[in-house]
Amino acid sequence: MADVRWIYDLTIFLYAASVLFYFNDFLQSNRKANRLAFGLLAVVWALQSVFFVSQMVTKSYFPVVTLFETLFFYSWVLVSLSLAIHYFFRIDLLVFFTNIIGFVVLVMSMFLPVTPMPEVSNILTSELLLTHVTLAMFSYGAFSLSMIFSAVYLFLHRMLKGRKWTPLLRRLPSLGQLESYAYRMNMIGVPMLLLSIVLGIIWGRMVLPPEKFLFDAKVVLSLLVLATYSFWLYQRYRDTLQMNKLAILNLLAFALLLINFFSTNSSTFHSWW
Known part of the structure:
Protein backbone atom coordinates (compact mmCIF):
# COMPACT_ATOMS: atom_id res chain seq x y z
CA MET A 1 0.00 0.00 0.00
CA ALA A 2 2.84 2.39 0.86
CA ASP A 3 4.20 2.12 -2.69
CA VAL A 4 0.99 3.48 -4.22
CA ARG A 5 -0.15 5.73 -1.38
CA TRP A 6 1.16 8.74 -3.30
CA ILE A 7 -1.34 7.95 -6.07
CA TYR A 8 -4.18 8.09 -3.56
CA ASP A 9 -2.94 11.37 -2.05
CA LEU A 10 -2.39 12.94 -5.49
CA THR A 11 -5.88 11.85 -6.52
CA ILE A 12 -7.46 13.70 -3.61
CA PHE A 13 -5.40 16.83 -4.32
CA LEU A 14 -6.33 16.88 -8.02
CA TYR A 15 -9.96 16.04 -7.24
CA ALA A 16 -10.14 19.01 -4.88
CA ALA A 17 -8.66 21.25 -7.59
CA SER A 18 -11.19 19.95 -10.12
CA VAL A 19 -14.12 20.65 -7.79
CA LEU A 20 -12.79 24.18 -7.13
CA PHE A 21 -12.52 24.91 -10.85
CA TYR A 22 -16.05 23.60 -11.36
CA PHE A 23 -17.18 25.86 -8.53
CA ASN A 24 -15.53 28.83 -10.25
CA ASP A 25 -17.36 27.92 -13.45
CA PHE A 26 -20.59 27.59 -11.45
CA LEU A 27 -20.24 31.14 -10.10
CA GLN A 28 -18.82 32.95 -13.12
CA SER A 29 -19.59 30.73 -16.14
CA ASN A 30 -15.86 30.52 -16.83
CA ARG A 31 -15.24 28.24 -19.80
CA LYS A 32 -11.48 28.11 -19.19
CA ALA A 33 -12.07 26.96 -15.61
CA ASN A 34 -14.56 24.41 -16.91
CA ARG A 35 -12.03 22.91 -19.32
CA LEU A 36 -9.38 22.75 -16.59
CA ALA A 37 -11.88 21.11 -14.22
CA PHE A 38 -12.81 18.47 -16.78
CA GLY A 39 -9.15 17.78 -17.63
CA LEU A 40 -8.31 17.31 -13.95
CA LEU A 41 -11.35 15.09 -13.52
CA ALA A 42 -10.16 12.84 -16.34
CA VAL A 43 -6.75 12.59 -14.63
CA VAL A 44 -8.49 11.77 -11.33
CA TRP A 45 -10.39 8.94 -13.03
CA ALA A 46 -7.14 7.57 -14.49
CA LEU A 47 -5.35 7.74 -11.12
CA GLN A 48 -8.27 6.11 -9.32
CA SER A 49 -8.26 3.33 -11.90
CA VAL A 50 -4.51 2.78 -11.48
CA PHE A 51 -4.86 2.73 -7.69
CA PHE A 52 -7.81 0.35 -7.89
CA VAL A 53 -5.96 -2.06 -10.20
CA SER A 54 -2.87 -1.93 -7.95
CA GLN A 55 -5.03 -2.87 -4.97
CA MET A 56 -6.57 -5.70 -6.97
CA VAL A 57 -3.12 -7.07 -7.82
CA THR A 58 -1.82 -6.67 -4.27
CA LYS A 59 -4.81 -8.22 -2.52
CA SER A 60 -5.63 -10.85 -5.17
CA TYR A 61 -9.36 -10.09 -5.04
CA PHE A 62 -11.74 -7.45 -6.33
CA PRO A 63 -11.23 -4.72 -3.69
CA VAL A 64 -14.76 -3.88 -2.56
CA VAL A 65 -14.73 -5.71 0.77
CA THR A 66 -13.79 -3.17 3.44
CA LEU A 67 -15.56 0.16 3.96
CA PHE A 68 -12.47 1.97 2.63
CA GLU A 69 -12.65 -0.08 -0.56
CA THR A 70 -16.39 0.38 -1.04
CA LEU A 71 -16.17 4.15 -0.52
CA PHE A 72 -13.25 4.40 -2.94
CA PHE A 73 -15.13 2.31 -5.51
CA TYR A 74 -18.29 4.41 -4.99
CA SER A 75 -16.24 7.56 -5.65
CA TRP A 76 -14.78 5.96 -8.79
CA VAL A 77 -18.30 5.13 -10.01
CA LEU A 78 -19.39 8.76 -9.49
CA VAL A 79 -16.35 10.09 -11.34
CA SER A 80 -17.07 7.69 -14.21
CA LEU A 81 -20.69 8.81 -14.33
CA SER A 82 -19.55 12.45 -14.28
CA LEU A 83 -17.40 11.88 -17.35
CA ALA A 84 -20.35 10.16 -19.04
CA ILE A 85 -22.65 13.11 -18.22
CA HIS A 86 -20.11 15.54 -19.66
CA TYR A 87 -19.72 13.48 -22.83
CA PHE A 88 -23.36 12.58 -23.53
CA PHE A 89 -25.37 15.41 -21.92
CA ARG A 90 -22.99 18.38 -21.63
CA ILE A 91 -24.63 19.48 -18.37
CA ASP A 92 -21.68 21.00 -16.52
CA LEU A 93 -23.59 21.98 -13.39
CA LEU A 94 -24.74 18.41 -12.84
CA VAL A 95 -21.16 17.23 -13.26
CA PHE A 96 -20.20 19.73 -10.55
CA PHE A 97 -22.89 18.52 -8.13
CA THR A 98 -22.03 14.88 -8.78
CA ASN A 99 -18.39 15.50 -8.02
CA ILE A 100 -19.16 17.26 -4.76
CA ILE A 101 -20.61 13.94 -3.58
CA GLY A 102 -17.75 11.97 -5.12
CA PHE A 103 -15.13 14.14 -3.46
CA VAL A 104 -16.81 13.96 -0.05
CA VAL A 105 -16.99 10.17 -0.33
CA LEU A 106 -13.30 9.96 -1.30
CA VAL A 107 -12.25 12.21 1.59
CA MET A 108 -14.28 10.07 4.01
CA SER A 109 -12.29 7.03 2.89
CA MET A 110 -9.09 8.73 4.12
CA PHE A 111 -10.11 8.11 7.72
CA LEU A 112 -10.68 4.38 7.32
CA PRO A 113 -8.20 1.48 7.53
CA VAL A 114 -6.91 0.34 4.16
CA THR A 115 -5.83 -3.18 5.09
CA PRO A 116 -8.62 -5.78 5.25
CA MET A 117 -9.51 -6.90 8.75
Missing part, protein backbone atom coordinates in the same frame (compact mmCIF):
# COMPACT_ATOMS: atom_id res chain seq x y z
CA PRO A 118 -8.34 -10.38 9.83
CA GLU A 119 -11.92 -11.63 9.72
CA VAL A 120 -12.04 -11.16 5.96
CA SER A 121 -11.66 -14.76 4.86
CA ASN A 122 -12.04 -16.50 1.55
CA ILE A 123 -15.74 -16.89 2.16
CA LEU A 124 -16.11 -13.12 2.49
CA THR A 125 -14.22 -12.47 -0.71
CA SER A 126 -16.16 -15.00 -2.76
CA GLU A 127 -17.27 -14.02 -6.25
CA LEU A 128 -20.90 -14.05 -5.12
CA LEU A 129 -20.31 -11.52 -2.38
CA LEU A 130 -18.08 -9.30 -4.52
CA THR A 131 -20.71 -9.21 -7.27
CA HIS A 132 -23.31 -8.32 -4.64
CA VAL A 133 -21.27 -5.35 -3.40
CA THR A 134 -20.27 -4.20 -6.89
CA LEU A 135 -23.87 -4.14 -8.12
CA ALA A 136 -24.90 -2.27 -4.98
CA MET A 137 -22.26 0.42 -5.61
CA PHE A 138 -23.35 0.90 -9.22
CA SER A 139 -26.98 1.17 -8.13
CA TYR A 140 -25.95 3.74 -5.50
CA GLY A 141 -24.22 5.70 -8.25
CA ALA A 142 -27.41 5.71 -10.35
CA PHE A 143 -29.49 6.74 -7.33
CA SER A 144 -27.01 9.53 -6.57
CA LEU A 145 -27.47 10.98 -10.05
CA SER A 146 -31.24 10.60 -9.74
CA MET A 147 -31.15 12.51 -6.45
CA ILE A 148 -29.14 15.33 -8.05
CA PHE A 149 -31.58 15.58 -10.97
CA SER A 150 -34.50 15.76 -8.52
CA ALA A 151 -32.77 18.37 -6.35
CA VAL A 152 -32.05 20.55 -9.38
CA TYR A 153 -35.65 20.00 -10.52
CA LEU A 154 -36.98 21.37 -7.23
CA PHE A 155 -34.60 24.33 -7.40
CA LEU A 156 -35.56 25.16 -10.98
CA HIS A 157 -39.27 24.68 -10.26
CA ARG A 158 -39.07 27.11 -7.35
CA MET A 159 -37.14 29.69 -9.37
CA LEU A 160 -39.56 29.52 -12.31
CA LYS A 161 -42.60 29.62 -10.06
CA GLY A 162 -41.23 32.73 -8.36
CA ARG A 163 -40.38 34.27 -11.75
CA LYS A 164 -36.76 34.64 -10.69
CA TRP A 165 -34.85 34.68 -13.97
CA THR A 166 -31.09 34.37 -13.67
CA PRO A 167 -28.29 33.45 -16.12
CA LEU A 168 -27.90 30.21 -14.15
CA LEU A 169 -31.30 28.98 -15.35
CA ARG A 170 -30.14 29.07 -18.96
CA ARG A 171 -27.46 26.50 -18.16
CA LEU A 172 -29.93 24.00 -16.73
CA PRO A 173 -32.07 21.47 -18.62
CA SER A 174 -35.82 21.93 -18.69
CA LEU A 175 -38.03 20.59 -15.92
CA GLY A 176 -39.19 17.80 -18.22
CA GLN A 177 -35.64 16.74 -19.01
CA LEU A 178 -34.59 16.74 -15.35
CA GLU A 179 -37.57 14.61 -14.39
CA SER A 180 -36.89 12.24 -17.28
CA TYR A 181 -33.21 11.87 -16.31
CA ALA A 182 -34.17 11.11 -12.69
CA TYR A 183 -36.63 8.47 -13.91
CA ARG A 184 -34.04 6.83 -16.16
CA MET A 185 -31.47 6.67 -13.37
CA ASN A 186 -33.97 5.03 -11.02
CA MET A 187 -34.93 2.61 -13.79
CA ILE A 188 -31.27 1.59 -13.91
CA GLY A 189 -30.71 1.62 -10.15
CA VAL A 190 -33.70 -0.45 -9.02
CA PRO A 191 -32.95 -3.62 -11.07
CA MET A 192 -29.27 -3.44 -10.09
CA LEU A 193 -30.17 -3.09 -6.40
CA LEU A 194 -32.66 -5.94 -6.72
CA LEU A 195 -29.99 -8.20 -8.22
CA SER A 196 -27.55 -7.14 -5.52
CA ILE A 197 -30.02 -7.99 -2.76
CA VAL A 198 -30.88 -11.33 -4.35
CA LEU A 199 -27.19 -12.28 -4.55
CA GLY A 200 -26.69 -11.07 -0.97
CA ILE A 201 -29.60 -13.23 0.20
CA ILE A 202 -28.21 -16.28 -1.61
CA TRP A 203 -24.78 -15.69 -0.04
CA GLY A 204 -26.31 -15.12 3.40
CA ARG A 205 -28.37 -18.30 3.27
CA MET A 206 -25.25 -20.24 2.30
CA VAL A 207 -22.94 -19.05 5.09
CA LEU A 208 -25.08 -17.59 7.89
CA PRO A 209 -27.65 -19.02 10.33
CA PRO A 210 -31.20 -18.06 9.23
CA GLU A 211 -32.03 -16.26 12.50
CA LYS A 212 -28.87 -14.15 12.20
CA PHE A 213 -29.51 -13.22 8.58
CA LEU A 214 -33.26 -12.67 8.23
CA PHE A 215 -33.58 -10.19 11.10
CA ASP A 216 -30.40 -8.25 10.41
CA ALA A 217 -30.98 -4.48 10.43
CA LYS A 218 -29.07 -3.88 7.21
CA VAL A 219 -31.02 -6.56 5.36
CA VAL A 220 -34.29 -4.99 6.48
CA LEU A 221 -33.10 -1.49 5.53
CA SER A 222 -31.91 -2.67 2.12
CA LEU A 223 -35.32 -4.18 1.41
CA LEU A 224 -36.93 -0.94 2.60
CA VAL A 225 -34.74 1.10 0.23
CA LEU A 226 -35.69 -1.19 -2.65
CA ALA A 227 -39.37 -0.92 -1.74
CA THR A 228 -39.17 2.89 -1.55
CA TYR A 229 -37.58 3.27 -4.97
CA SER A 230 -39.97 0.67 -6.44
CA PHE A 231 -42.88 2.68 -5.01
CA TRP A 232 -41.39 5.79 -6.63
CA LEU A 233 -41.31 4.05 -10.02
CA TYR A 234 -44.88 2.83 -9.50
CA GLN A 235 -46.11 6.34 -8.72
CA ARG A 236 -44.21 7.68 -11.73
CA TYR A 237 -45.80 5.04 -13.95
CA ARG A 238 -49.32 5.67 -12.58
CA ASP A 239 -48.79 9.44 -12.81
CA THR A 240 -50.73 9.95 -9.59
CA LEU A 241 -48.31 12.37 -7.90
CA GLN A 242 -47.21 15.83 -8.98
CA MET A 243 -43.68 15.94 -10.32
CA ASN A 244 -42.40 18.13 -7.49
CA LYS A 245 -43.80 15.67 -4.94
CA LEU A 246 -42.10 12.83 -6.79
CA ALA A 247 -38.84 14.80 -6.63
CA ILE A 248 -39.23 15.24 -2.86
CA LEU A 249 -39.93 11.52 -2.49
CA ASN A 250 -36.78 10.80 -4.47
CA LEU A 251 -34.72 12.91 -2.05
CA LEU A 252 -36.24 11.07 0.91
CA ALA A 253 -35.45 7.73 -0.73
CA PHE A 254 -31.81 8.77 -1.15
CA ALA A 255 -31.65 9.86 2.50
CA LEU A 256 -32.86 6.37 3.45
CA LEU A 257 -30.22 4.89 1.16
CA LEU A 258 -27.49 6.85 2.98
CA ILE A 259 -28.80 5.64 6.34
CA ASN A 260 -28.63 2.10 5.03
CA PHE A 261 -25.12 2.55 3.64
CA PHE A 262 -23.68 3.79 6.92
CA SER A 263 -25.66 1.44 9.18
CA THR A 264 -22.91 -1.17 9.41
CA ASN A 265 -22.68 -0.82 13.20
CA SER A 266 -26.26 -2.02 13.51
CA SER A 267 -25.57 -5.11 11.41
CA THR A 268 -24.55 -8.46 12.80
CA PHE A 269 -22.49 -9.52 9.77
CA HIS A 270 -21.73 -6.36 7.75
CA SER A 271 -19.52 -5.01 10.54
CA TRP A 272 -16.40 -6.43 8.88
CA TRP A 273 -16.66 -3.49 6.47
Whole structure:
Protein backbone atom coordinates (compact mmCIF):
# COMPACT_ATOMS: atom_id res chain seq x y z
CA MET A 1 0.00 0.00 0.00
CA ALA A 2 2.84 2.39 0.86
CA ASP A 3 4.20 2.12 -2.69
CA VAL A 4 0.99 3.48 -4.22
CA ARG A 5 -0.15 5.73 -1.38
CA TRP A 6 1.16 8.74 -3.30
CA ILE A 7 -1.34 7.95 -6.07
CA TYR A 8 -4.18 8.09 -3.56
CA ASP A 9 -2.94 11.37 -2.05
CA LEU A 10 -2.39 12.94 -5.49
CA THR A 11 -5.88 11.85 -6.52
CA ILE A 12 -7.46 13.70 -3.61
CA PHE A 13 -5.40 16.83 -4.32
CA LEU A 14 -6.33 16.88 -8.02
CA TYR A 15 -9.96 16.04 -7.24
CA ALA A 16 -10.14 19.01 -4.88
CA ALA A 17 -8.66 21.25 -7.59
CA SER A 18 -11.19 19.95 -10.12
CA VAL A 19 -14.12 20.65 -7.79
CA LEU A 20 -12.79 24.18 -7.13
CA PHE A 21 -12.52 24.91 -10.85
CA TYR A 22 -16.05 23.60 -11.36
CA PHE A 23 -17.18 25.86 -8.53
CA ASN A 24 -15.53 28.83 -10.25
CA ASP A 25 -17.36 27.92 -13.45
CA PHE A 26 -20.59 27.59 -11.45
CA LEU A 27 -20.24 31.14 -10.10
CA GLN A 28 -18.82 32.95 -13.12
CA SER A 29 -19.59 30.73 -16.14
CA ASN A 30 -15.86 30.52 -16.83
CA ARG A 31 -15.24 28.24 -19.80
CA LYS A 32 -11.48 28.11 -19.19
CA ALA A 33 -12.07 26.96 -15.61
CA ASN A 34 -14.56 24.41 -16.91
CA ARG A 35 -12.03 22.91 -19.32
CA LEU A 36 -9.38 22.75 -16.59
CA ALA A 37 -11.88 21.11 -14.22
CA PHE A 38 -12.81 18.47 -16.78
CA GLY A 39 -9.15 17.78 -17.63
CA LEU A 40 -8.31 17.31 -13.95
CA LEU A 41 -11.35 15.09 -13.52
CA ALA A 42 -10.16 12.84 -16.34
CA VAL A 43 -6.75 12.59 -14.63
CA VAL A 44 -8.49 11.77 -11.33
CA TRP A 45 -10.39 8.94 -13.03
CA ALA A 46 -7.14 7.57 -14.49
CA LEU A 47 -5.35 7.74 -11.12
CA GLN A 48 -8.27 6.11 -9.32
CA SER A 49 -8.26 3.33 -11.90
CA VAL A 50 -4.51 2.78 -11.48
CA PHE A 51 -4.86 2.73 -7.69
CA PHE A 52 -7.81 0.35 -7.89
CA VAL A 53 -5.96 -2.06 -10.20
CA SER A 54 -2.87 -1.93 -7.95
CA GLN A 55 -5.03 -2.87 -4.97
CA MET A 56 -6.57 -5.70 -6.97
CA VAL A 57 -3.12 -7.07 -7.82
CA THR A 58 -1.82 -6.67 -4.27
CA LYS A 59 -4.81 -8.22 -2.52
CA SER A 60 -5.63 -10.85 -5.17
CA TYR A 61 -9.36 -10.09 -5.04
CA PHE A 62 -11.74 -7.45 -6.33
CA PRO A 63 -11.23 -4.72 -3.69
CA VAL A 64 -14.76 -3.88 -2.56
CA VAL A 65 -14.73 -5.71 0.77
CA THR A 66 -13.79 -3.17 3.44
CA LEU A 67 -15.56 0.16 3.96
CA PHE A 68 -12.47 1.97 2.63
CA GLU A 69 -12.65 -0.08 -0.56
CA THR A 70 -16.39 0.38 -1.04
CA LEU A 71 -16.17 4.15 -0.52
CA PHE A 72 -13.25 4.40 -2.94
CA PHE A 73 -15.13 2.31 -5.51
CA TYR A 74 -18.29 4.41 -4.99
CA SER A 75 -16.24 7.56 -5.65
CA TRP A 76 -14.78 5.96 -8.79
CA VAL A 77 -18.30 5.13 -10.01
CA LEU A 78 -19.39 8.76 -9.49
CA VAL A 79 -16.35 10.09 -11.34
CA SER A 80 -17.07 7.69 -14.21
CA LEU A 81 -20.69 8.81 -14.33
CA SER A 82 -19.55 12.45 -14.28
CA LEU A 83 -17.40 11.88 -17.35
CA ALA A 84 -20.35 10.16 -19.04
CA ILE A 85 -22.65 13.11 -18.22
CA HIS A 86 -20.11 15.54 -19.66
CA TYR A 87 -19.72 13.48 -22.83
CA PHE A 88 -23.36 12.58 -23.53
CA PHE A 89 -25.37 15.41 -21.92
CA ARG A 90 -22.99 18.38 -21.63
CA ILE A 91 -24.63 19.48 -18.37
CA ASP A 92 -21.68 21.00 -16.52
CA LEU A 93 -23.59 21.98 -13.39
CA LEU A 94 -24.74 18.41 -12.84
CA VAL A 95 -21.16 17.23 -13.26
CA PHE A 96 -20.20 19.73 -10.55
CA PHE A 97 -22.89 18.52 -8.13
CA THR A 98 -22.03 14.88 -8.78
CA ASN A 99 -18.39 15.50 -8.02
CA ILE A 100 -19.16 17.26 -4.76
CA ILE A 101 -20.61 13.94 -3.58
CA GLY A 102 -17.75 11.97 -5.12
CA PHE A 103 -15.13 14.14 -3.46
CA VAL A 104 -16.81 13.96 -0.05
CA VAL A 105 -16.99 10.17 -0.33
CA LEU A 106 -13.30 9.96 -1.30
CA VAL A 107 -12.25 12.21 1.59
CA MET A 108 -14.28 10.07 4.01
CA SER A 109 -12.29 7.03 2.89
CA MET A 110 -9.09 8.73 4.12
CA PHE A 111 -10.11 8.11 7.72
CA LEU A 112 -10.68 4.38 7.32
CA PRO A 113 -8.20 1.48 7.53
CA VAL A 114 -6.91 0.34 4.16
CA THR A 115 -5.83 -3.18 5.09
CA PRO A 116 -8.62 -5.78 5.25
CA MET A 117 -9.51 -6.90 8.75
CA PRO A 118 -8.34 -10.38 9.83
CA GLU A 119 -11.92 -11.63 9.72
CA VAL A 120 -12.04 -11.16 5.96
CA SER A 121 -11.66 -14.76 4.86
CA ASN A 122 -12.04 -16.50 1.55
CA ILE A 123 -15.74 -16.89 2.16
CA LEU A 124 -16.11 -13.12 2.49
CA THR A 125 -14.22 -12.47 -0.71
CA SER A 126 -16.16 -15.00 -2.76
CA GLU A 127 -17.27 -14.02 -6.25
CA LEU A 128 -20.90 -14.05 -5.12
CA LEU A 129 -20.31 -11.52 -2.38
CA LEU A 130 -18.08 -9.30 -4.52
CA THR A 131 -20.71 -9.21 -7.27
CA HIS A 132 -23.31 -8.32 -4.64
CA VAL A 133 -21.27 -5.35 -3.40
CA THR A 134 -20.27 -4.20 -6.89
CA LEU A 135 -23.87 -4.14 -8.12
CA ALA A 136 -24.90 -2.27 -4.98
CA MET A 137 -22.26 0.42 -5.61
CA PHE A 138 -23.35 0.90 -9.22
CA SER A 139 -26.98 1.17 -8.13
CA TYR A 140 -25.95 3.74 -5.50
CA GLY A 141 -24.22 5.70 -8.25
CA ALA A 142 -27.41 5.71 -10.35
CA PHE A 143 -29.49 6.74 -7.33
CA SER A 144 -27.01 9.53 -6.57
CA LEU A 145 -27.47 10.98 -10.05
CA SER A 146 -31.24 10.60 -9.74
CA MET A 147 -31.15 12.51 -6.45
CA ILE A 148 -29.14 15.33 -8.05
CA PHE A 149 -31.58 15.58 -10.97
CA SER A 150 -34.50 15.76 -8.52
CA ALA A 151 -32.77 18.37 -6.35
CA VAL A 152 -32.05 20.55 -9.38
CA TYR A 153 -35.65 20.00 -10.52
CA LEU A 154 -36.98 21.37 -7.23
CA PHE A 155 -34.60 24.33 -7.40
CA LEU A 156 -35.56 25.16 -10.98
CA HIS A 157 -39.27 24.68 -10.26
CA ARG A 158 -39.07 27.11 -7.35
CA MET A 159 -37.14 29.69 -9.37
CA LEU A 160 -39.56 29.52 -12.31
CA LYS A 161 -42.60 29.62 -10.06
CA GLY A 162 -41.23 32.73 -8.36
CA ARG A 163 -40.38 34.27 -11.75
CA LYS A 164 -36.76 34.64 -10.69
CA TRP A 165 -34.85 34.68 -13.97
CA THR A 166 -31.09 34.37 -13.67
CA PRO A 167 -28.29 33.45 -16.12
CA LEU A 168 -27.90 30.21 -14.15
CA LEU A 169 -31.30 28.98 -15.35
CA ARG A 170 -30.14 29.07 -18.96
CA ARG A 171 -27.46 26.50 -18.16
CA LEU A 172 -29.93 24.00 -16.73
CA PRO A 173 -32.07 21.47 -18.62
CA SER A 174 -35.82 21.93 -18.69
CA LEU A 175 -38.03 20.59 -15.92
CA GLY A 176 -39.19 17.80 -18.22
CA GLN A 177 -35.64 16.74 -19.01
CA LEU A 178 -34.59 16.74 -15.35
CA GLU A 179 -37.57 14.61 -14.39
CA SER A 180 -36.89 12.24 -17.28
CA TYR A 181 -33.21 11.87 -16.31
CA ALA A 182 -34.17 11.11 -12.69
CA TYR A 183 -36.63 8.47 -13.91
CA ARG A 184 -34.04 6.83 -16.16
CA MET A 185 -31.47 6.67 -13.37
CA ASN A 186 -33.97 5.03 -11.02
CA MET A 187 -34.93 2.61 -13.79
CA ILE A 188 -31.27 1.59 -13.91
CA GLY A 189 -30.71 1.62 -10.15
CA VAL A 190 -33.70 -0.45 -9.02
CA PRO A 191 -32.95 -3.62 -11.07
CA MET A 192 -29.27 -3.44 -10.09
CA LEU A 193 -30.17 -3.09 -6.40
CA LEU A 194 -32.66 -5.94 -6.72
CA LEU A 195 -29.99 -8.20 -8.22
CA SER A 196 -27.55 -7.14 -5.52
CA ILE A 197 -30.02 -7.99 -2.76
CA VAL A 198 -30.88 -11.33 -4.35
CA LEU A 199 -27.19 -12.28 -4.55
CA GLY A 200 -26.69 -11.07 -0.97
CA ILE A 201 -29.60 -13.23 0.20
CA ILE A 202 -28.21 -16.28 -1.61
CA TRP A 203 -24.78 -15.69 -0.04
CA GLY A 204 -26.31 -15.12 3.40
CA ARG A 205 -28.37 -18.30 3.27
CA MET A 206 -25.25 -20.24 2.30
CA VAL A 207 -22.94 -19.05 5.09
CA LEU A 208 -25.08 -17.59 7.89
CA PRO A 209 -27.65 -19.02 10.33
CA PRO A 210 -31.20 -18.06 9.23
CA GLU A 211 -32.03 -16.26 12.50
CA LYS A 212 -28.87 -14.15 12.20
CA PHE A 213 -29.51 -13.22 8.58
CA LEU A 214 -33.26 -12.67 8.23
CA PHE A 215 -33.58 -10.19 11.10
CA ASP A 216 -30.40 -8.25 10.41
CA ALA A 217 -30.98 -4.48 10.43
CA LYS A 218 -29.07 -3.88 7.21
CA VAL A 219 -31.02 -6.56 5.36
CA VAL A 220 -34.29 -4.99 6.48
CA LEU A 221 -33.10 -1.49 5.53
CA SER A 222 -31.91 -2.67 2.12
CA LEU A 223 -35.32 -4.18 1.41
CA LEU A 224 -36.93 -0.94 2.60
CA VAL A 225 -34.74 1.10 0.23
CA LEU A 226 -35.69 -1.19 -2.65
CA ALA A 227 -39.37 -0.92 -1.74
CA THR A 228 -39.17 2.89 -1.55
CA TYR A 229 -37.58 3.27 -4.97
CA SER A 230 -39.97 0.67 -6.44
CA PHE A 231 -42.88 2.68 -5.01
CA TRP A 232 -41.39 5.79 -6.63
CA LEU A 233 -41.31 4.05 -10.02
CA TYR A 234 -44.88 2.83 -9.50
CA GLN A 235 -46.11 6.34 -8.72
CA ARG A 236 -44.21 7.68 -11.73
CA TYR A 237 -45.80 5.04 -13.95
CA ARG A 238 -49.32 5.67 -12.58
CA ASP A 239 -48.79 9.44 -12.81
CA THR A 240 -50.73 9.95 -9.59
CA LEU A 241 -48.31 12.37 -7.90
CA GLN A 242 -47.21 15.83 -8.98
CA MET A 243 -43.68 15.94 -10.32
CA ASN A 244 -42.40 18.13 -7.49
CA LYS A 245 -43.80 15.67 -4.94
CA LEU A 246 -42.10 12.83 -6.79
CA ALA A 247 -38.84 14.80 -6.63
CA ILE A 248 -39.23 15.24 -2.86
CA LEU A 249 -39.93 11.52 -2.49
CA ASN A 250 -36.78 10.80 -4.47
CA LEU A 251 -34.72 12.91 -2.05
CA LEU A 252 -36.24 11.07 0.91
CA ALA A 253 -35.45 7.73 -0.73
CA PHE A 254 -31.81 8.77 -1.15
CA ALA A 255 -31.65 9.86 2.50
CA LEU A 256 -32.86 6.37 3.45
CA LEU A 257 -30.22 4.89 1.16
CA LEU A 258 -27.49 6.85 2.98
CA ILE A 259 -28.80 5.64 6.34
CA ASN A 260 -28.63 2.10 5.03
CA PHE A 261 -25.12 2.55 3.64
CA PHE A 262 -23.68 3.79 6.92
CA SER A 263 -25.66 1.44 9.18
CA THR A 264 -22.91 -1.17 9.41
CA ASN A 265 -22.68 -0.82 13.20
CA SER A 266 -26.26 -2.02 13.51
CA SER A 267 -25.57 -5.11 11.41
CA THR A 268 -24.55 -8.46 12.80
CA PHE A 269 -22.49 -9.52 9.77
CA HIS A 270 -21.73 -6.36 7.75
CA SER A 271 -19.52 -5.01 10.54
CA TRP A 272 -16.40 -6.43 8.88
CA TRP A 273 -16.66 -3.49 6.47
